[in-house]
Amino acid sequence: MPKLYTFLKYFCVILWSCFVIAPFLWAISTSFKDFNSVTGGATYIPWLQFEPTLDGWSVLFKPGSQGGINIIGPYFNSVFVTFTASFISIALGTLAAYALSRYTFKAGFVQNNDITFFFISQRIMPPVVLSIPFFIFLSTLGLLDSLAGLILVYIVLLMPIAVWIMVDFFNRVPKEIDETALIDGCNPFQAFFKVVLPNSIPGMIVAGLFCIIFGWIDFFFAFILTFTNVQLLPVKIVALNSSITPWWSLSAAALVSVAPLIVVAFVVERFLSKGNLSGALK
Amino acid sequence: MSLNLGNIIFKPTDQYHLNDISLNFEYGKMYTILGRTLSGKTTLLKTIAGLQTPDSGDIEFDGKDFLAIPVWERNVAMVYQQFINYPHLNVKQNIEFPLKQRKMDENLIEKEVSDAIQKVGLKGFESRKIQELSGGQQQRVALARSLAKKAKILLLDEPLVNLDYKLREGLREEFKKLFTGSEASQSIFIYASTDPLEAMQLNGDIIVIDEGKILQTGSAKEVFENPANAKVAEITNDPAMNLNKGKIENNKLILNNNIQFNLPGNLQTMSSGDYLVGIRATDLHLDNNGFDFKVDISEISGSETFLHLHNQDIKCVATIEEVKSYEVDENVKINFDLSKIYLFKESGELHYSPYNN
Secondary structure, three states: OHHHHHHHHHHHHHHHHHHHHHHHHHHHHHHOOOHHHHHOOOOOOEOOOEOOOOHHHHHHHOOHHHOOOOOHHHHHHHHHHHHHHHHHHHHHHHHHHHHHHHOOOEEOOEEHHHHHHHHHHOOOOOHHHHHHHHHHHHHHHOOOOOHHHHHHHHHHHHHHHHHHHHHHHHHHOOHHHHHHHHHOOOOHHHHHHHHHOOOOHHHHHHHHHHHHHHHHOOOHHHHHOOOOOOOOHHHHHHOOOOOOOOHHHHHHHHHHHHHHHHHHHHHHHHHHHOOOOOOOOO | OEEEEEEEEEOOOOOOOEEEEEEEEEOOOEEEEEOOOOOOHHHHHHHHHOOOOOOEEEEEEOOEEHHHOOHHHOOEEEEOOOOOOOOOOEHHHHHHHHHHHOOOOHHHHHHHHHHHHHHHOOOOOOOOEHHHOOHHHHHHHHHHHHHHOOOOEEEEEOOOOOOOHHHHHHHHHHHHHHHHOHHHHHOEEEEEEOOHHHHHHHOOEEEEEEOOEEEEEEEHHHHHHOOOEHHHHHHOOOOOOEEEEEEEEOOEEEOOOOOEEEOOHHHOOOOOEEEEEEEOHHHEEEEEEEEEEEEEEEEEEOOEEEEEEEEOOEEEEEEEOOOOOOOOOOEEEEEEOHHHOEEEOOOOEEEEOOOOO
């Protein structure tokens, strides 16, 4: 019986791994193919079944005048917008969450839980509903097609995630820790920055991870709110599509765009397995 | 030089958490606030610490209006029932945290911290992380942190309740030593507890509190011998004092139609009427000439057995000085030590105490 169980366990893990890894393998092999190798039937092994070329990759770095898309500018735009918006969202979201977790707010029927819900409700509506207000809002401010405008919009989208995760995190930190800090001579600000914050790093990392992922993969707002001046990676990649779908350069672009998320995932996985995220507080 | 609480009222909902509390604490003394869970002990301590502001009333400490001073400037120390430390700091950093906060001289900090570590027996653990310590050690760190501060007021909120039996006994002894040492006269100790035995062992002044109201204050001996009312008698005894309705009639004390005594000499002068008859579990004995009781439950506690018994509507708990299991509904014969009987008026006030005459 235990043998069967072990067999099933490994079988399932391997099966699932295939599902997860296969698209990557497909993308990697396709990115080194040319037109004929892609359209000439399924081939997998380089040199044996098809002749690898760097054409697909070189398109990404060539300027537009040579038929490329020059991905480097949009890449750094994406990194800058995502990380700045995530950082600000975490900073503001953590402060908001702490206040919501520790202090009681009451204005008529509106209480702490309602306020938390208002934050999260930003993410309940389909993005289309928000697109027109955002467009008018940014054009009034003169921030259309600018990095600052995108960061502003992304903060609106990402901060609810940060608030939501951090409220839950702070609710599980005993408030006696804050009280002890007060008794030990900290004013409320010192209690937060000297005691609560250093113990909240695990929660902030999780919240930050979610913010980075959701910010990085957004196509819709990046598409609506920018034209030619500022372009983000997802928009640029879609722009590759023309009358002939260039599967080889699309694959290369896809690999380049998931790379940072894979790096982040591995770093966090290390952190998780060291037990730093759990058990920081009893 | 003392801490005075005057008419403190705290009523956050429609229920009183603190109901007209007036108390006077003096330096060098140890006070035990004894009450059940949710009786207002923690609220009272938090009010003294400044973590909670009462709705009305005043607190005066060394002639200063304490309510006008924020928590972080009050110089109190508090140890919680949960083991509360700073998880991101190691043992030594935890203990020196309040001193650093006060910007004390580095050398002095070093000395105070090593003193405190010595006192609570954590030598050699200075650089350990909090998560690597056992519950008892974590609580010692919290205690050391409050000792190192040399606070004028030390508040202990059931500090031993989450520890296992042996540790509890050991730490309680240490508490007693710490609070009667030479430096103790510089501070006020207030210890909250639900455990009457603990309160008696600490042997300080006892403040009995229930539903936010003070029922009685006095020395351990006073509270033990003369509980002000039936409620105090229940709270200050474990198992709670047995209280049953009874009456005195024709020189007889009658609990029900089975259990009746001829009044012993010391009760002869009592007037006839209805009373609440109180007797401690330890004053009920197995006796072949006793009254018939049926066992509801028997619980073994250390070297004793608590028997929960009933005879018709009379319910009581008896402490038997041996370890023995009884069957449910088993018949036992129990006698009352009549010289230890208390009488309370029907309203609950103490009418007669065996220690008073």
